[in-house]
Amino acid sequence: MERTLVILKPDAVQRGLIGEIICRLERRGLKIIAMKMVQLSEEIARRHYAVHEGKPFFEGLIAYITSAPVVLMVLEGPRAIEVVRTTMGATDPAKAAPGTIRADLALTVDRNLVHGSDGPETAASEIALFFREDELLQYPRDTDRWLMVKP
Ligand code: IDP
Ligand code: MG
Numbered sequence: 766m767e768r769t770l771v772i773l774k775p776d777a778v779q780r781g782l783i784g785e786i787i788c789r790l791e792r793r794g795l796k797i798i799a800m801k802m803v804q805l806s807e808e809i810a811r812r813h814y815a816v817h818e819g820k821p822f823f824e825g826l827i828a829y830i831t832s833a834p835v836v837l838m839v840l841e842g843p844r845a846i847e848v849v850r851t852t853m854g855a856t857d858p859a860k861a862a863p864g865t866i867r868a869d870l871a872l873t874v875d876r877n878l879v880h881g882s883d884g885p886e887t888a889a890s891e892i893a894l895f896f897r898e899d900e901l902l903q904y905p906r907d908t909d910r911w912l913m914v915k916p
Contacts, residue, residue: 766845767841767844767845768798769840770880771837771849771881772880773786775834777879778834782870786866790840790849795842797838797840798901798902798903801837802837803834805830810830811827813894813895839892849881849882850883851865853881858873858877859873
């Protein structure tokens with residue numbers, strides 16, 4: 766079982782797409798184990814995107830992600846990291862496969878609606894950046910046995 770961090774970015778909130786995007790992830794069967802709405806500080810945004818520091822788009826990315834509230838979520842499920850990434854689509858919406866969130870709902874790489882962790886180590890550190898351990902809820906879902914053989 767994996768956990769991954771999802772951010773519904775400021776454009777998702779501003780465009781009224783919170784429900785649409787959560788719906789797509791939730792319907793796949795992923796379990797929401799934490800969720801909150803916040804406006805990111807510049808400091809935490811720089812830490813979250815530290816890997817991109819120095820790239821030409823970095824300052825614009827920080828301005829974008831801190832410009833308005835975001836929704837932070839931790840999703841859990843088998844291969845949750847990969848499942849979220851494939852449901853989001855490629856970073857550049859113009860290159861994303863039809864049917865993905867970015868292809869269906871976004872146009873450009875600088876306003877691509879959603880973030881999902883890209884591997885187990887980044888997922889763990891990103892989750893820890895935004896959530897305390899006691900905010901990650903453990904609860905059974907009766908539907909899990911219809912989604913996977915061994916939940
Ligand atoms: P990802 O979000 O699909 O993992 P990354 O390469 O990790 O993509 O880039 C992080 C974020 O930085 C992207 O989601 C996007 O918001 C922004 N970004 C990446 N490349 C560009 C670019 O070339 N121009 C503007 N923004 C970019
Ligand atoms: Mg990334």
